[in-house]
Amino acid sequence: MVNTDGGASHPSILVCFGSATGNSEFIAKRIHAELQNKHGLPGARLLAMNDWKKLSNPAFEEYEAGIFVCATTGNGDAPENAEKFWRFLKRRTQPKTLLANRMHFAVLGLGDTNYDKFCHMGKSMDARLSEVGGRRMHNLGTADEAVGLEGTVEPWIETLYPALMKALGRDGVGAKDTTLASVGNGDTSNKANEDSTLGVGPETGREGMARQGEEGAPAMEVERVAVEGKVEEKDAEPHVADRVGLPQARGGPLTQASGAQWVESLLAPADFQQIREKALAAAKDRPWTAYTPSVKVIFMDESGPGAECTPPVAEAHPIPKRGSPPRSSTSSQSSLPCSTPLNHGGASLAPPAAPSPTALKPPSPFTGRLSPFTGVTGGGRAAPTGAAPLATLQAQGASYSYEHPAQAKVRHAVYLTKTAGDGHHSEPPTRRVLELELDTQDCDPPFPYVPGDAVGIRCPNRTEAVERVLERVGREGGRAGNRKSRLQVTDGVAVGGVLGTACWTLEEVVREVMDLEGTPKPHVLKALAAYTQDEGDQALLWWLGVGGEGGKALYESWILEQRLSLAEVLELIPSAAPTLAALLDLLPPLPARYYSVASSPLVCPTRLRIAFSVVEYELPRPGGGVIRRTGVCTSWMERMLREAAGPASGDDKCLYTSSRAPSLPPSLPPARREALKHSRSDVCSGYWRGDFDVWDDAEDGAGTGVEMEEEGIGSFAQKGGEGPIWLFFGCRTKAGDWIYREEMENFLKRGVLSELQTAFSRESARKVYVQDRMQEQGEALARMLLKEGAYLYVCGDAENMARDVHASLRTLLVQHGGRQEGLGSEEEAEAFLVELKQRQRYVLDIWA
Numbered sequence: 001m002v003n004t005d006g007g008a009s010h011p012s013i014l015v016c017f018g019s020a021t022g023n024s025e026f027i028a029k030r031i032h033a034e035l036q037n038k039h040g041l042p043g044a045r046l047l048a049m050n051d052w053k054k055l056s057n058p059a060f061e062e063y064e065a066g067i068f069v070c071a072t073t074g075n076g077d078a079p080e081n082a083e084k085f086w087r088f089l090k091r092r093t094q095p096k097t098l099l100a101n102r103m104h105f106a107v108l109g110l111g112d113t114n115y116d117k118f119c120h121m122g123k124s125m126d127a128r129l130s131e132v133g134g135r136r137m138h139n140l141g142t143a144d145e146a147v148g149l150e151g152t153v154e155p156w157i158e159t160l161y162p163a164l165m166k167a168l169g170r171d172g173v174g175a176k177d178t179t180l181a182s183v184g185n186g187d188t189s190n191k192a193n194e195d196s197t198l199g200v201g202p203e204t205g206r207e208g209m210a211r212q213g214e215e216g217a218p219a220m221e222v223e224r225v226a227v228e229g230k231v232e233e234k235d236a237e238p239h240v241a242d243r244v245g246l247p248q249a250r251g252g253p254l255t256q257a258s259g260a261q262w263v264e265s266l267l268a269p270a271d272f273q274q275i276r277e278k279a280l281a282a283a284k285d286r287p288w289t290a291y292t293p294s295v296k297v298i299f300m301d302e303s304g305p306g307a308e309c310t311p312p313v314a315e316a317h318p319i320p321k322r323g324s325p326p327r328s329s330t331s332s333q334s335s336l337p338c339s340t341p342l343n344h345g346g347a348s349l350a351p352p353a354a355p356s357p358t359a360l361k362p363p364s365p366f367t368g369r370l371s372p373f374t375g376v377t378g379g380g381r382a383a384p385t386g387a388a389p390l391a392t393l394q395a396q397g398a399s400y401s402y403e404h405p406a407q408a409k410v411r412h413a414v415y416l417t418k419t420a421g422d423g424h425h426s427e428p429p430t431r432r433v434l435e436l437e438l439d440t441q442d443c444d445p446p447f448p449y450v451p452g453d454a455v456g457i458r459c460p461n462r463t464e465a466v467e468r469v470l471e472r473v474g475r476e477g478g479r480a481g482n483r484k485s486r487l488q489v490t491d492g493v494a495v496g497g498v499l500g501t502a503c504w505t506l507e508e509v510v511r512e513v514m515d516l517e518g519t520p521k522p523h524v525l526k527a528l529a530a531y532t533q534d535e536g537d538q539a540l541l542w543w544l545g546v547g548g549e550g551g552k553a554l555y556e557s558w559i560l561e562q563r564l565s566l567a568e569v570l571e572l573i574p575s576a577a578p579t580l581a582a583l584l585d586l587l588p589p590l591p592a593r594y595y596s597v598a599s600s601p602l603v604c605p606t607r608l609r610i611a612f613s614v615v616e617y618e619l620p621r622p623g624g625g626v627i628r629r630t631g632v633c634t635s636w637m638e639r640m641l642r643e644a645a646g647p648a649s650g651d652d653k654c655l656y657t658s659s660r661a662p663s664l665p666p667s668l669p670p671a672r673r674e675a676l677k678h679s680r681s682d683v684c685s686g687y688w689r690g691d692f693d694v695w696d697d698a699e700d701g702a703g704t705g706v707e708m709e710e711e712g713i714g715s716f717a718q719k720g721g722e723g724p725i726w727l728f729f730g731c732r733t734k735a736g737d738w739i740y741r742e743e744m745e746n747f748l749k750r751g752v753l754s755e756l757q758t759a760f761s762r763e764s765a766r767k768v769y770v771q772d773r774m775q776e777q778g779e780a781l782a783r784m785l786l787k788e789g790a791y792l793y794v795c796g797d798a799e800n801m802a803r804d805v806h807a808s809l810r811t812l813l814v815q816h817g818g819r820q821e822g823l824g825s826e827e828e829a830e831a832f833l834v835e836l837k838q839r840q841r842y843v844l845d846i847w848a
């Protein structure tokens with residue numbers, strides 16, 4: 001959380017965020033920095049919405065302008081750091097004159113159209129601010145993560161600034177950035193307020209922004225910053241080597257981007273040449289925009305004051321405790337060595353890309369870091385509604401977070417999928433699912449978790465990416481050329497919270513903190529143009545960054561569709577050499593990747609399991625062929641484990657395991673302990689109450705969809721007698737990726753499961769999915785849902801599986817419920833399903 005008040009008495013502008021996974025926070029930080037550094041508004045205050053009372057002037061209604069960036073989480077809910085504020089704002093007793101027609105406001109909502117209540121918070125907040133007397137200075141923006149946030153966010157921000165300046169009566173004053181000509185639809189009239197009284201304000205979604213772009217002045221036309229070849233040295237700090245402004249375009253022949261092997265497949269050189277020529281033509285006679293980073297990098301001198309700074313391991317990741325944490329039942333068990341009973345169909349290690357043979361090493365610390373999250377994962381993945389893990393965590397007094405992660409050791413890792421070479425199967429595996437057990441025993445305070453939690457793994461950037469960036473920032477000269485140089489960052493925008501006050505080495509910052517793997521946003525490319533020596537490269541980056549006249553289409557087809565990372569862009573554009581300050585300013589922090597917990601704290605509170613697919617996929621390559629891509633974190637985990645494990649030994653099922661003796665926590669009742677010896681599942685805290693479940697595991701993506709299976713079924717088992725439990729499970733092939741098969745069959749045999757329906761999509765000419773199996777069992781399912789009060793849990797892919805399952809449910813309800821149940825049409829069935837969701841009887845844990 002950012003301490004945002006800075007002591008200024010009556011700042012007039014608030015930039016507030018409500019964010020669960022960091023997107024809104026990052027956007028708000030960027031807006032705040034740009035207001036301060038580019039638009040001459042140093043009084044702007046940045047804060048998480050809940051922190052409004054911490055301001056030196058907590059009378060939020062007295063601020064002249066408020067910019068609200070808010071995500072929607074849960075089932076249309078406010079993120080935790082906005083909840084309090086939202087409760088305050090929507091209080092019925094709030095006077096209609098709360099904002100006294102004084103505060104000008106703008107709301108940017110973040111959401112995902114895979115969810116039912118798309119951008120519900122943004123829309124509601126926009127409407128409510130208007131209801132209580134705020135004056136809307138800019139259209140509501142609704143950014144959709146399903147198609148990429150930047151399509152809405154970038155134009156919304158571009159048009160926000162002129163609208164804000166107009167609202168403050170400062171048109172053009174203090175604006176250093178000449179992109180301010182476009183006013184967008186900054187209607188501050190009362191009409192704008194009237195428009196939003198229905199609860200959904202005038203929107204600026206993707207289409208809305210397109211319209212707005214047509215009306216506003218195109219950015220290309222207004223960027224007129226003359227830089228006549230001068231490289232300005234703006235910062236007087238020793239060792240700060242920020243080059244500001246654009247070097248003189250040299251003309252001369254285009255540099256042919258050779259592209260090292262790791263990006264060679266991304267773009268044919270011939271295409272590249274053509275593209276650069278187009279960009280040059282588009283950029284002809286266009287002036288450039290300077291870029292001024294708002295962060296300052298101070299390289300520490302070994303003998304100077306910096307010698308006292310603390311390296312990040314000790315200082316940047318202390319685990320803060322809030323008072324003395326109360327010992328919960330979970331945490332009290334945390335020092336016990338725990339069981340890892342392994343009795344499932346794990347595959348022997350048959351590495352598709354085995355490392356060079358080495359001896360098996362003893363378990364080593366997991367160099368990634370763990371941070372818990374409120375039931376969410378990156379990439380729009382949701383943990384089940386109803387779980388409140390972070391609250392649990394906080395109740396226990398620990399406050400691990402992205403910035404303060406815990407460290408864990410790997411105790412055990414095994415492939416759950418069978419692979420070619422395991423002695424049983426000659427077919428290559430369709431995919432590899434790895435189960436990993438992490439030991440959090442050394443965490444102080446304990447690292448608690450509950451079923452339904454997701455844990456974030458912070459992994460480093462790929463070595464190639466790190467090397468590329470180090471080489472480029474090294475061109476800045478001075479200490480930026482030395483990867484071991486310690487540095488501190490001040491006025492940091494994006495990564496400030498992660499760096500804290502510790503001094504990191506240059507290499508650490510590049511490897512662990514900046515996101516080099518994400519696709520760079522257009523504004524990043526535009527800024528990069530200012531750090532590029534070659535005329536063709538400059539034109540290309542600028543063209544991609546400003547959009548318009550083909551640049552936007554190129555950005556989509558070349559950067560977005562190929563999912564080029566920043567490091568790959570640098571590889572393809574050899575003359576681009578941004579400074580470290582620029583990168584720290586422009587890039588978001590490397591995000592944690594979230595995985596649902598696949599174990600139960602009651603079996604062992606200090607052993608935490610996750611199961612994930614090693615992400616590998618292909619994208620169509622422009623001009624034919626395919627581009628192979630791999631997931632950053634899952635590949636890293638697999639590689640790390642392989643390196644630790646050494647070569648596969650014939651009958652070794654485990655990729656990696658430790659020698660700890662298994663034992664169960666003594667506090668469990670004897671009967672329960674006995675039961676647990678025979679299964680790896682356990683009870684959970686009341687979340688799973690259901691009667692049947694659907695898990696589909698056939699899709700790509702890092703999640704497996706099965707991770708809560710143990711929890712769910714274990715919970716049902718414990719609750720025994722509440723009703724039958726049906727499980728629909730889908731994957732590609734029975735032999736290849738039916739993970740946890742043994743457990744499922746065991747549950748069936750023991751009567752824990754009443755029905756197990758499997759669907760294998762690649763076993764026959766006709767693809768069979770879980771929804772097909774559900775149709776076959778339509779009558780029973782409709783009866784359970786309509787008459788027997790069944791609960792339904794759907795877990796897995798959001799885009800295809802969850803949608804198809806939903807459609808199937810509608811159909812089977814009409815077919816088997818029909819008129820006598822009041823479900824004569826699909827619309828009526830849909831209304832019934834919506835109600836089921838509201839009652840938490842139809843719960844989704846899905847991800848795109």
Ligand SMILES: Cc1cc2nc3c(=O)[nH]c(=O)nc-3n(C[C@H](O)[C@H](O)[C@H](O)COP(=O)(O)O)c2cc1C
Pocket residue numbers: 018019020021022023024025070071072073074075076077079110111112113115116117118119120145149375376377379380381382383
């Ligand atoms: C658990 C979870 C629940 C979500 N629920 C919704 C929702 O109900 N409606 C919506 O439009 N988006 C929903 N989203 C999508 C987020 O709003 C979207 O990913 C956004 O970019 C997150 O921004 P943040 O990182 O600032 O939290 C949900 C995402 C997660 C992870």
